[in-house]
Amino acid sequence: MRQPFIASFAISLLTLPVLAQGLPTPQEAERYRLPTTPTTAENIARSKKVELGYELFFDARLSGNESISCASCHLPTKGWSTNGRPKRANDTVMPRASQTVLGMGHTSNEKRGWGANRESAVVLMKAVISEAGPMNVKPPELVAKLNDVPAYKALFHTVYGRDGDMDAVIDALDIFMKSIEYPKTRFDHWIAGNPLALTDAEVKGFRTFTGETANCTTCHGGPRFTQDAMHDIGLKVDAAKPDKGLGDVTKKAEDDFAFKTPTLRSAAQRAPYGHDGQVASLDALVEHYMKGGEARPTLSFEIQRFSLTAEEKSNLVAFLQSLDPATQEFLPPLKIAKVAAERP
Numbered sequence: 495m496r497q498p499f500i501a502s503f504a505i506s507l508l509t510l511p512v513l514a515q516g517l518p519t520p521q522e523a524e525r526y527r528l529p530t531t532p533t534t535a536e537n538i539a540r541s542k543k544v545e546l547g548y549e550l551f552f553d554a555r556l557s558g559n560e561s562i563s564c565a566s567c568h569l570p571t572k573g574w575s576t577n578g579r580p581k582r583a584n585d586t587v588m589p590r591a592s593q594t595v596l597g598m599g600h601t602s603n604e605k606r607g608w609g610a611n612r613e614s615a616v617v618l619m620k621a622v623i624s625e626a627g628p629m630n631v632k633p634p635e636l637v638a639k640l641n642d643v644p645a646y647k648a649l650f651h652t653v654y655g656r657d658g659d660m661d662a663v664i665d666a667l668d669i670f671m672k673s674i675e676y677p678k679t680r681f682d683h684w685i686a687g688n689p690l691a692l693t694d695a696e697v698k699g700f701r702t703f704t705g706e707t708a709n710c711t712t713c714h715g716g717p718r719f720t721q722d723a724m725h726d727i728g729l730k731v732d733a734a735k736p737d738k739g740l741g742d743v744t745k746k747a748e749d750d751f752a753f754k755t756p757t758l759r760s761a762a763q764r765a766p767y768g769h770d771g772q773v774a775s776l777d778a779l780v781e782h783y784m785k786g787g788e789a790r791p792t793l794s795f796e797i798q799r800f801s802l803t804a805e806e807k808s809n810l811v812a813f814l815q816s817l818d819p820a821t822q823e824f825l826p827p828l829k830i831a832k833v834a835a836e837r838p
């Protein structure tokens with residue numbers, strides 16, 4: 495008599511949440527499973543080159559007046575970005591929001607910047623660490639300053655067999671950027687088969703996200719939640735100073751207002767949204783998509799007006815929020831970097 499009782503008790507415990515919330519279908523599990531990768535912390539511990547890039551990324555010495563580091567605009571706790579348009583070392587505000595550098599090693603589009611305006615990450619970083627760039631720094635002075643720090647000098651010798659120079663600085667940063675991995679989220683635990691990892695509302699929101707009405711996955715499908723493609727999603731354009739994105743690079747009218755599709759992982763930490771931070775919240779962004787964006791010839795044909803009930807809309811937002819790691823990854827302590835003071 496005891497055995498069946500225990501068995502049925504166990505089954506009801508297991509099946510109740512399954513019935514309430516559902517598991518991913520085999521197709522969903524297949525399509526949305528993140529590749530198994532080490533965590534960022536493991537990557538930093540594993541290689542001296544990554545460790546050097548990690549120290550440099552957080553070091554305020556990289557800006558002329560030592561007020562900001564790369565991390566000031568690409569904060570791990572803000573989805574490797576910032577909230578709103580960031581300030582350069584000279585206190586002026588940048589025209590575009592910081593882009594996330596999360597999962598950079600996995601992107602298929604080597605061109606960088608919201609408008610694919612830089613040929614590669616290396617080209618972009620050279621522009622950033624310059625007198626005209628946001629760091630406001632003279633590279634020869636920076637290199638001399640780094641070599642004056644014995645721990646840096648020793649690390650440059652261990653990794654590159656020579657004193658630090660700009661090529662070494664950029665190379666180490668580039669390798670570090672590629673080691674910034676997607677932290678596991680509750681969504682990933684759900685995809686891996688834990689039915690309790692997501693709430694009922696979040697599961698429904700995922701189905702709205704992948705459904706034909708909202709059509710989000712044409713551009714944000716797969717485990718990285720981006721295909722890295724360039725699109726015009728019909729955001730407002732500043733008539734006085736239009737940022738034409740890809741169009742400014744290719745000079746082709748059909749490319750106007752196309753920007754790179756960002757990953758949605760950790761997006762909940764990165765409000766406001768869009769390349770210039772013009773959309774205040776996830777809620778407002780979903781409303782933008784529902785209205786279908788500003789009508790203009792370059793508007794992607796995938797962006798079309800649709801309607802959701804208030805509940806479907808709030809479920810969709812709940813799902814987007816579930817792509818946020820519940821706990822922050824504990825990065826190793828910095829040993830050399832002069833960490834920049836937090837800016838208001």
Ligand code: HEC
Nearest residue numbers: 563564567580581582590591592593606607608609615628
């Ligand atoms: C003052 C803020 C600021 C600082 C400091 C800064 N960035 Fe950025 N970063 C941005 C902005 C804004 C963009 C988007 C640029 C664009 O669209 O042209 C960006 C874009 C990037 C990208 C492109 C991401 C992609 O997927 O296309 C990389 C890589 C990057 N930054 C790395 C760095 C590194 C490395 C440093 C330090 C040397 C750094 N950034 C310092 C604001 C900053």
Ligand code: HEC
Nearest residue numbers: 708709710713725753754755756761767768769783794796
């Ligand atoms: C036609 C392709 C396309 C479709 C369809 C699309 N998006 Fe996007 N999404 C983009 C692009 C491109 C951007 C960046 C636009 C910009 O900054 O100008 C973006 C930005 C975002 C962002 C901001 C992320 C960040 O870190 O700043 C979120 C969130 C988002 N989309 C969610 C959605 C949702 C939810 C749907 C479905 C309702 C959707 N998208 C449909 C292409 C698309």
